[in-house]
Amino acid sequence: MKLFTFATSPYARKVRIVLDYKGVAYEPIERCYSLDRKEDLRSTSARAEVPVLVLDDGRSIADSTIISEYLEQVYPTPAVYPRDAYERSRMRTIEDLCDRTFDAVGFGYFLGVLRKEAPEATAIQDAARDECHALMARLERELGDRDYFCGEISLADFSVITHAPLARSMKIEMSDLPRMRAWMDRMRQVPAVAADHERAAKAWSGVHNIAAEFEGPDGRIHWRDSRLEWPVRHGFIDLVAREFHAGKMMFPPKAN
Ligand SMILES: N[C@@H](CCC(=O)N[C@@H](CS)C(=O)NCC(=O)O)C(=O)O
Numbered sequence: 478m479k480l481f482t483f484a485t486s487p488y489a490r491k492v493r494i495v496l497d498y499k500g501v502a503y504e505p506i507e508r509c510y511s512l513d514r515k516e517d518l519r520s521t522s523a524r525a526e527v528p529v530l531v532l533d534d535g536r537s538i539a540d541s542t543i544i545s546e547y548l549e550q551v552y553p554t555p556a557v558y559p560r561d562a563y564e565r566s567r568m569r570t571i572e573d574l575c576d577r578t579f580d581a582v583g584f585g586y587f588l589g590v591l592r593k594e595a596p597e598a599t600a601i602q603d604a605a606r607d608e609c610h611a612l613m614a615r616l617e618r619e620l621g622d623r624d625y626f627c628g629e630i631s632l633a634d635f636s637v638i639t640h641a642p643l644a645r646s647m648k649i650e651m652s653d654l655p656r657m658r659a660w661m662d663r664m665r666q667v668p669a670v671a672a673d674h675e676r677a678a679k680a681w682s683g684v685h686n687i688a689a690e691f692e693g694p695d696g697r698i699h700w701r702d703s704r705l706e707w708p709v710r711h712g713f714i715d716l717v718a719r720e721f722h723a724g725k726m727m728f729p730p731k732a733n
Pocket residue numbers: 483485486487488489509510511512525526527528539540541542576699
């Protein structure tokens with residue numbers, strides 16, 4: 478199997494952790510359509526996003542949640558879905574919180590870093606920091622006194638671990654989050670998570686210019702669904718409008 482992946486993408490990282498945790502062999506292919514405009518990813522994925530899993534017979538599956546569900550069915554052991562139905566729904570809720578909200582908070586934060594000359598630059602970073610802290614507090618409550626979010630280790634843990642370290646990058650005070658701090662240390666002991674951490678840290682250490690990580694050859698940035706909702710919800714609609722009118726936004730291709 479092949480996996481179209483990108484070292485700093487939380488969605489691609491989640492799927493790589495699942496593959497590694499289950500011991501499934503695959504060939505990783507680094508792609509990011511907005512940055513490299515390579516047609517092989519574009520022709521495999523309707524939304525031109527990573528991750529995409531390409532099976533040995535050429536069929537492909539896009540979207541981290543859908544790929545994880547496929548992997549769980551085809552490679553059931555070790556399981557990454559809880560057996561209990563309610564815990565499984567909690568797992569999906571936590572994954573969704575990461576995919577929709579945590580991801581958008583990180584995107585908003587880095588947009589503020591990238592557009593440092595914009596009048597809203599400080600305010601958007603502050604709003605992201607506030608919401609990141611609120612998300613970490615929510616996860617602290619979800620964790621409770623468990624070792625892992627849903628009892629046994631699951632996709633919920635693999636989703637959160639690709640986002641939670643952002644709190645440290647944003648210099649968020651974590652003294653009121655003792656369970657999350659202990660959980661992060663616990664997760665780093667899992668070999669598939671440690672391998673992911675190493676790959677992501679190596680990729681971020683090579684990022685000397687945040688623009689290179691965001692802007693494609695024509696200066697456009699990939700936007701979609703919740704990444705658009707977040708700055709509008711926080712009142713940064715003028716910043717979004719300026720990006721739009723300056724032709725700096727690109728969206729997933731229209732359905733065909
Ligand atoms: N719902 C998708 C979201 C995937 C996604 O947004 N991937 C981003 C990377 S973090 C991407 O490929 N963006 C396209 C681009 O930047 O060209 C999933 O869960 O896999």
